[in-house]
Amino acid sequence: MDVVILIKQVPEIALIKVDETANEVVLPQGPGTVNPFDEFAVEEGLRLKEKHGGKCIVMSVGTDRTESALRNCLALGVDEAYLLSDEAFNGSDPQATGKILTAGLKKLATYDLVLAGKQAIDSDSAQVPGAVAAGLDIPQAMFVKKIESVADSKAVVYRTTEDGFDVVELNLPAVISVVKEINEPRLPSLKGKMAAKKKQITKWSASDLGLDGNEIGANSGTKTTKVAPPPPRPKGEIIEGDTPEEVADKLFSKLRDNQVI
Numbered sequence: 191m192d193v194v195i196l197i198k199q200v201p202e203i204a205l206i207k208v209d210e211t212a213n214e215v216v217l218p219q220g221p222g223t224v225n226p227f228d229e230f231a232v233e234e235g236l237r238l239k240e241k242h243g244g245k246c247i248v249m250s251v252g253t254d255r256t257e258s259a260l261r262n263c264l265a266l267g268v269d270e271a272y273l274l275s276d277e278a279f280n281g282s283d284p285q286a287t288g289k290i291l292t293a294g295l296k297k298l299a300t301y302d303l304v305l306a307g308k309q310a311i312d313s314d315s316a317q318v319p320g321a322v323a324a325g326l327d328i329p330q331a332m333f334v335k336k337i338e339s340v341a342d343s344k345a346v347v348y349r350t351t352e353d354g355f356d357v358v359e360l361n362l363p364a365v366i367s368v369v370k371e372i373n374e375p376r377l378p379s380l381k382g383k384m385a386a387k388k389k390q391i392t393k394w395s396a397s398d399l400g401l402d403g404n405e406i407g408a409n410s411g412t413k414t415t416k417v418a419p420p421p422p423r424p425k426g427e428i429i430e431g432d433t434p435e436e437v438a439d440k441l442f443s444k445l446r447d448n449q450v451i
């Protein structure tokens with residue numbers, strides 16, 4: 191069973207700044223890290239490989255800096271890494287990113303399951319896995335907290351909902367995005383880290399993928415018209431009183447006056 195995991199390299203969130211004058215988000219220049227939700231997807235892919243055999247592959251749309259994120263996955267026991275990278279990809283919105291990954295998966299051709307994180311912590315759109323499933327025209331289940339079984343070209347998964355979960359059966363190949371409840375990711379061993387340094391990362395450009403720039407990069411459908419930092423939080427209010435009952439009464443009155451209760 192061959193599993194492809196879509197991973198995104200994300201910057202360290204605490205270091206992100208907003209430049210309102212230039213209308214852009216200024217990302218830190220450090221090596222970044224694997225999107226935390228994708229670590230759960232990698233762990234699940236490795237567990238499926240350990241149980242069913244086959245290969246575990248990671249794929250990312252990024253730049254040369256993304257290599258470090260891919261090597262972190264190789265250090266965990268992933269077999270192959272693919273970096274989809276080209277100047278023409280700069281400015282791609284989530285749908286365009288989905289289109290690039292779709293082209294990468296089509297070129298790869300053999301996979302039984304595509305795993306992804308539920309969302310990227312820097313852009314939070316949670317669109318890419320669905321866009322990939324649509325592009326490949328295969329089934330999808332998003333926000334999965336358990337893969338119950340994988341057998342006979344079918345997977346049974348627990349999909350998180352607002353009220354609980356649905357049990358869903360999918361024909362394979364399929365795209366599944368995972369939430370953090372699904373597992374506890376392992377840490378890389380020193381041996382794994384050393385081996386990862388020597389492993390090859392396959393790079394595919396726009397022309398390797400047969401992408402002509404239409405609807406990707408600067409030609410994406412989404413245009414960012416304004417960027418602004420979140421408004422500062424309003425000051426909190428401390429409710430004073432001689433007894434807990436008095437404080438509770440004052441709080442109750444305030445909540446009622448403001449029609450909260």
Ligand SMILES: Cc1cc2nc3c(=O)[nH]c(=O)nc-3n(C[C@H](O)[C@H](O)[C@H](O)COP(=O)(O)OP(=O)(O)OC[C@H]3O[C@@H](n4cnc5c(N)ncnc54)[C@H](O)[C@@H]3O)c2cc1C
Nearest residue numbers: 196251281282283284287306307309310313315316317318
């Ligand atoms: C107009 C516009 C221009 C942009 N320009 C740029 C740019 O120049 N450079 C840039 O880096 N970003 C750019 N972005 C942001 C970028 O498009 C998104 O970060 C990216 O498309 C993924 O969307 P997301 O982060 O919301 O992922 P989500 O949909 O929240 O991610 C869910 C899951 O999909 C998978 N996934 C997401 N992104 C990738 C990826 N790149 N590779 C592999 N798997 C992935 C992961 O498994 C992830 O957990 C731009 C966005 C917009 C709207």
